[in-house]
Amino acid sequence: MPGCGMLASSNRFESNRFDGFGVRTASPETGYTLATISDVARYAGVSRSTVSHALSGKRTISLATRQRVNEAVRVLNYRANAGARALATARTMILALVVPFTPEEFAPATLQYVLVVTQTARSLGYDVLLVTQEEGADGIVRVAESNLVDGVIILDVKRRDPRADILSDIRQPGVLIGMPDGESTVDCVDLDFGAAGALLIDHLAERGHRDVIFLTLPDELFAQDLGYAWRFRSAALEQAERRGVALSMVRGLVDPSERAEALGAALDEHPTATALLVHNDAALIDLPQLLRQRRIEIPRDLSVVSIFSEQFGKMLALPYTAIDTASTAVAARGVELLVSRLAEPERPVVHEFIDLVLVDRGSSGTVA
């Protein structure tokens, strides 16, 4: 198809006739070319710098000129070329989001983070580029060093996270959604999973529970050094010790059939337990059935408290008193922190916890 290449615009500037602009042709078959800032300037009868300033608002433009520019933009359907703008400003308005791919972890929560990060970023003027865990640290370096992104968001932060170290090697700022151990030099935000574990123990202790089953995440997630897993468990164990609560720890399993069986066995082995503390989304799927099978009524026979995301709870109608993991708030705040650092690179590093909210759904009773 000779002579109709999409970039065949070499002589677009030769003519002064207004039909020479790079507007769309009627037929998409013939190809068309997008209007550039030069087209707009010519149509409006002003300079390119005036167009640029009129659109950015970075200097005062007379009303008449501004209107002419806006009209030209409208007629020519002009939109600034992202690459050219990025080159000129050294900002891409794109954030990288490093998405975890942890088969042992539960998908609904992960998707929620991805969606909220993207929406929040958009509301602040940024787009989101995905970097898969598969590509890992290399991916972060790649998109950073090629100046493809202005900042990096990391999910599923580990206590000792190599990806956090990489952030200090690159030009762009980053934010951790999750809390690493020690004094991170990068902004981070998370739910306070330690406080959450302690709070749930307190909740049970105050109601007289002294014999509690603690159903944790599968070992595979602890092996991945995930901060939220470790912090919740450690704090729950410590607080139980402090409050004189006997905590029988039961490890969650990844395999779904073994998973339910192990949980059932744990229930059977601890007939004296008056409460169940659950930090394990997968187990929450199995739990209702297991309790019903055993004719265990909540909270009469057993109190149950847990921690899960609002979305997950709604999906399954989980009727348990629980702390909301607040994934929406955490993810949104993470993006805000990153964007604020972009605006003010020298502001002090913040390590922020989102407020804990315990939703009482009546699944915890009092022991005499």
Next chain:
Amino acid sequence: MPGCGMLASSNRFESNRFDGFGVRTASPETGYTLATISDVARYAGVSRSTVSHALSGKRTISLATRQRVNEAVRVLNYRANAGARALATARTMILALVVPFTPEEFAPATLQYVLVVTQTARSLGYDVLLVTQEEGADGIVRVAESNLVDGVIILDVKRRDPRADILSDIRQPGVLIGMPDGESTVDCVDLDFGAAGALLIDHLAERGHRDVIFLTLPDELFAQDLGYAWRFRSAALEQAERRGVALSMVRGLVDPSERAEALGAALDEHPTATALLVHNDAALIDLPQLLRQRRIEIPRDLSVVSIFSEQFGKMLALPYTAIDTASTAVAARGVELLVSRLAEPERPVVHEFIDLVLVDRGSSGTVA
């Protein structure tokens, strides 16, 4: 912090001394600037065009020169600026992925599509930019007209999808992961949900089942005009008619507590049914419990066949004979189609179905 701005590189080219290159300084505190192709050219003692060609391999370069360039790239840690490259080539090597945000739909499948799309794109040299459904059609137009992306991938395709129409308004090609009604002018790939519905009916009919409960997706998803929902249901109904199978349709519900109750009621209301056909992820969560409660044994008392993704099945250990939705294959193929269209814009449009695979897990028995 005067004099240490990250872009303070204006006189980088004045000096011929080799310490003038834009390599990183030891301390990240002082800021640093990335090496450009000019730095590499100077270090290697060649022209910028030679560097460019040596790296792209687009023309033959003498071994000696190539080695010098590679060494310079290594020493200066050079990586091409994405924006500059995009501007010069009119290609960004980024694909837009329009992610659905359908609360009624099940998250695990959606995340799987996102992950596979991203990984496949990477393996073909592309990055993936997320466009949320929230921003909708405007988002597609925005990233396309600003030349932020080279192509667009659309998930959760509707039978009559306005986003598919938008694809013909933009310069970039698109691909639909899902099948719209009619002769789409854009490439699309999907599982053949129509054939899937018919195949499962055949499977039951061949085993003598004549009285079958058909548990469908919630009305909310049909209301969204989702192609896979409609096609599966229509085909199942038609094929049942053809094979003389009485199909009692039970609508899935979104609310999780009503959902299980309604399904239980349906089971009770159809005691003569010998089989259950399920196209509803959420219902599959509730099903094991409901069947156990009623002491219904599979396949002795009831045959169950379904359709779900491998990932979802694994998560719940679903022991049902079922068609695999093959989300991995579908998503990967979608990206391949888009990239192949990028390479060959004039190739004929393809509407492709991924092969159906029915996995027999022994949950369907024979009726005398």
Next chain:
DNA sequence: CTGAAAGCGCTTACAG
């Protein structure tokens, strides 16, 4: 309030 010009960092005909 506005314009001419330089520059961002690449690629790619063009010329040798």
Next chain:
DNA sequence: CTGAAAGCGCTTACAG
């Protein structure tokens, strides 16, 4: 086999 130069489409000091 290699280089000088133009050009991609923006923004932003600089000058008036």
